[in-house]
Amino acid sequence: MKTLKPTDAIVILTGAGISKESGLETFRDADGTWARHRIEDVATPEAFARDPALVHDFYNARRQSMLNPNVQPNAAHTALARLEREWPGPVLLVTQNIDDLHERAGSTALIHMHGEMLKARCEDCTVIEPWQSDLALDTACPSCRRAGGMRPHVVWFGEIPLEMDRIVAALAECALFISIGTSGNVYPAANFVREARWAAGAHTVELNLEPSMGATDFDEARHGPATVVVPAFVEELLTSVLRGQPKVGSSG
Numbered sequence: 497m498k499t500l501k502p503t504d505a506i507v508i509l510t511g512a513g514i515s516k517e518s519g520l521e522t523f524r525d526a527d528g529t530w531a532r533h534r535i536e537d538v539a540t541p542e543a544f545a546r547d548p549a550l551v552h553d554f555y556n557a558r559r560q561s562m563l564n565p566n567v568q569p570n571a572a573h574t575a576l577a578r579l580e581r582e583w584p585g586p587v588l589l590v591t592q593n594i595d596d597l598h599e600r601a602g603s604t605a606l607i608h609m610h611g612e613m614l615k616a617r618c619e620d621c622t623v624i625e626p627w628q629s630d631l632a633l634d635t636a637c638p639s640c641r642r643a644g645g646m647r648p649h650v651v652w653f654g655e656i657p658l659e660m661d662r663i664v665a666a667l668a669e670c671a672l673f674i675s676i677g678t679s680g681n682v683y684p685a686a687n688f689v690r691e692a693r694w695a696a697g698a699h700t701v702e703l704n705l706e707p708s709m710g711a712t713d714f715d716e717a718r719h720g721p722a723t724v725v726v727p728a729f730v731e732e733l734l735t736s737v738l739r740g741q742p743k744v745g746s747s748g
């Protein structure tokens with residue numbers, strides 16, 4: 497790893513793999529969400545226009561699974577919250593996940609670029625509200641009172657991810673970019689490693705169960721379950737940079 501200073505900025509990108517061991521499905525693994533649902537049926541604005549009831553059913557079921565009391569932050573979420581607390585420089589966590597496990601673990605410098613499952617948005621008045629119950633075609637907006645415009649506050653294919661300006665600015669200034677539990681199939685997130693590497697000259701690290709689509713773009717990789725590799729990497733980073741101990745472990 498290139499020599500990092502404690503004041504250097506870190507950007508972390510997470511995907512569904514970090515929440516897998518908390519009991520939530522990934523998308524593209526053999527047992528993932530897209531093995532049972534077609535993207536074009538449930539995760540595009542066209543699908544919602546064509547069959548809103550089907551899309552509501554899909555997200556209602558996922559919202560309820562996220563609210564299951566057995567779904568709790570795991571050791572990987574907790575390790576990233578620790579990194580934010582203990583690293584003296586800026587740490588920005590960008591998640592593609594719509595669950596709330598990072599905030600429940602204690603992360604605060606957090607962007608949900610693909611939205612949040614526990615919020616709903618009114619397409620009529622654009623208000624965004626905390627939301628835990630099922631949505632339906634006749635759900636009235638708590639703000640404008642109109643029915644028919646409420647949708648999950650998530651980013652579907654063909655829609656622009658949230659807070660891109662802040663993300664691009666952070667990528668351009670980071671010295672370390674860490675990608676965790678994402679397959680690298682979905683853009684623009686899949687391109688962040690190249691932006692960090694080529695625009696900012698950042699050291700790039702992949703922590704994933706297996707090599708992702710963009711594996712060759714990373715300087716360093718640790719493959720294994722997030723609950724194992726993420727806490728180990730955070731411990732190593734804090735020990736080597738803040739406490740001046742020799743770096744342990746190896747790349748590849």
Ligand code: BJW
Nearest residue numbers: 511512513522523524592653654677678679682683705722
């Ligand atoms: C573990 C593990 C363990 C398992 N431990 N690891 C052609 C070329 C290029 C781009 C495009 C194109 N055609 C269209 C596009 C754009 C399109 C796109 O990317 N399409 C691709 C399919 C090609 N993208 C968009 O439309 C996006 N918008 C956009 O581009 O706007 C234009 C624009 C951008 C920027 C500025 C201005 C304009 C929007 C994308 C929206 C994605 N939405 C979803 C649904 C969100 C709501 C919901 O959750 O329902 O987001 S799709 C789904 O995929 C979800 C995820 O966030 C996203 C990424 O999935 P993720 O997290 O990587 O999960 P998996 O399952 O793929 O991977 C899990 C990984 O974990 C695996 O590697 C496992 O091995 C690993 N793992 N267990 C550690 N225990």
